[in-house]
Amino acid sequence: MAEFDDTVTAYLRTWNATDTNERRALLERHWAQSVTYTDPLAQVSGHDGISGAVEAVQAQFPGYVFTLVSGPDAHHQQARFQWGLGPRDAEPVVVGFDVLSTDPEGRIQTVLGFLDQVPA
Known part of the structure; x- marks a missing residue:
């Protein structure tokens, strides 16, 4: 479904946005206010929670x-999809x-994340 290509692209752009204002704009446009995010390392909600999780990952993996x-x-x-995190133009x-x-407006409402491969 083409609309999910755009949604997943916006999702990844949010995780890659190092500029707070850019990330805030992506959250406002593509993520529901009441969004929830759960993975093995984090459980957050709302735009502030997502932004905080993004900042934590960026601090742990600078430049990735x-x-x-x-x-x-x-x-x-x-939608389901597999993502990678790593140096630009390198293997994740x-x-x-x-x-x-x-949600009914097409904004990201819930995210459930799983880790398939993590560094030792």
């Missing part, structure tokens, strides 16, 4: 970027698998 590894595979108001160091759902 998120890229799409596979997908998205989507139906109804949900971390690989994960996320499932997201959207």
